[in-house]
Amino acid sequence: MKVYISATLQNFIGKNHVIEAPEGDLWSVLKFLTEEYPDAKQVLFDEDNNLRKFVRIYAGNEDRTTTDMWYKTLSGEEEVLILPAIAGGANDSIINDVRMKAQSLDDDEIKRFEKHLLLKEISVKGQKRIKAARVIVCGAGALGSPVIQYLAAAGVGTIKVVDENEVALEDLQTQVIHGSRDVRRPKVASAKDTVRNINRNIGFEAENAALNAENIEQIFDGYDLVIDCSDNYKLRYLINDACALLDIPVVFAAIYQYEGRVSIFNHNGGPCLRCLYPEPPEPGLVPTCAAGGAISPLPGIIGSIQANEALKLIIGIGEHLDGKMLIMDSLYLHTRILPVKKDSNCPLCGLSKTILSVEEFDYDDFCGLKEPDEETPVEGLTPEELTKRMDSGEPLTIIDVREPHERAIMRFPNAIIIPIGQLARRMKELDPEVDTVFICKSGKRSILAINTLREAGYEGNMYNLKGGFDAMKDIVLSHEGAWL
Ligand SMILES: [Zn+2]
Structure with a gap:
């Protein structure tokens, strides 16, 4: 198994950054190390053979220094890390x-x-x-x-x-x-x-x-x-x-x-x-x-x-x-x-x-910030365009993919709520004959939602509300009575 040696200790361990030790428990790993590299023993242990207080021992991601797990057999994947404090100066x-x-x-x-x-x-x-x-x-x-x-x-x-x-x-x-x-x-x-x-x-x-x-x-x-x-x-x-x-x-x-x-x-x-x-x-x-x-x-x-x-x-x-x-x-x-x-x-x-x-x-x-490829552009609607379509009364499905606490600030009128994680599974709820508009807070997660459904094979028309709910908040407020 692998034992990682922090930079401050490497001089005492043959300038090694990583050591391969036989599998076992933490105690046997340290015993192996100090037998192979006697210099390390003096740094890591005091005269009474106690681990010095400025040394931390990790297994996997866990600090095992002061736990009672020193004799627990380590799995091969649990890499050991020896991390002494770095002295100031x-x-x-x-x-x-x-x-x-x-x-x-x-x-x-x-x-x-x-x-x-x-x-x-x-x-x-x-x-x-x-x-x-x-x-x-x-x-x-x-x-x-x-x-x-x-x-x-x-x-x-x-x-x-x-x-x-x-x-x-x-x-x-x-x-x-x-x-x-x-x-x-x-x-x-x-x-x-x-x-x-x-x-x-x-x-x-x-x-x-x-x-x-x-x-x-x-x-x-x-x-x-x-x-x-x-x-x-x-x-x-x-x-x-x-x-x-x-x-x-x-x-x-x-x-x-x-x-x-x-x-x-x-x-x-x-x-x-x-x-x-x-x-x-x-x-x-x-x-x-x-x-x-x-x-x-x-x-x-x-x-x-x-x-x-x-x-x-x-x-x-x-x-x-x-x-x-x-x-x-x-x-x-x-x-x-x-x-x-x-x-x-x-x-x-x-x-x-x-x-x-x-x-x-x-x-x-x-960072995935490139506009999507030309063959699969995501069509967007501005808040004004969406307002016009909502006012016209034509059939339109609106899916709100925001988190519950985001919706709690203000809900979007007549929207169906489907979290992104459930979209593919709940695809049947959408009518491919009707245009669907996706809404999130700022207009980015809604693009992810559209791409998710595309990958799942949905073929209806999908639009992203540009700028998300944030961009449309004022319009929603002023229209609320009419849309509810
Ligand atoms: Zn790097």
Whole structure:
């Protein structure tokens, strides 16, 4: 069976990244390892033969360190991972000593950052590293709100925020860097005002632009760290790839409803997003945070962990989430940290790389965002066209594929409710002689619904409501009486 050795231990285990051990239980695997590599014994065990406290042992994805499962026979598939804590220290900082020493703190700064200076792990040197740091935050939304504010408050010398959107009313529930008066302002402008109010002395660069394959390297170039606070798969892969190619670590986080995840990619030879998820899910299959909702404090909690990881990387202290992913369920207060393995077949950071430039990679195709093939276009109706057809009274079937909680906000008049998962099975309920219109929240899952039925062999005319229910909400409200 396979035993994975974390980078910090490899020097003691013949520089091996993975060891093949005879099948057995955890105890026999460790015994084999320490007999084969006596140096490893001293690192992993104390004089009394107890596992040292800074070592974690995983089998499969489970941390078995302090469980009573050491003598349980492992199945061949349960790979063992030995993961010692990474010791902190200035050597681990992403800001080198030359840049740290070039900084000085004035009296105001010594007062302002007093609580950092009191921490022996940070102190003056750490604060100077923070001041020297140049950090990019991708997205001034829900996760960006705590990240930008805490990094500014902590004294990060240069913060660049990239976001092309304007503040909308529905953003305010989670995006606490913006206020009611900021609605319809560019998010970067609103974020800049908040940051100026926190700390006037740091450099703030507002990049009111959409990141794309053409501009990302130029926007990221010269920065020490990227914080991924974006909200879609295309951007996440683009950020991951650009950072791997430019050798910049990424602090990644994602939220959905009550759950948040944080990890660090491209750091110290650790894994990247592609090692973890070689491909994004099909569009519409997994709702985004925007479509699925999120409880207000969740981005605050998860973004704060992101900011904390960023500062630890800058100062060079503590244990990092590289090679690990923290998963927090805020509904049941369940938190776990799972190992993330580097994939030697990763096209970006593996042994034989095939992605050498972001400009040559087709992100739309990779993320399934290309318009469907010409032979099977999905016909769309605008809200106005659908309104006209509904008003005319001609036969028309309307299928609402939204989730129950989305329908609870407002139902669509005269619609039949069929979740996407049941469509193929319930195809008989549709009359192929009658035109059918599919409705979801934003007009993407409804395309998936039409393609699902096509694949199942349905031959009637199908239309997608362009922009989804969101685009038609106002018309539905004003017509309600007439259509019910
Ligand atoms: Zn990778």
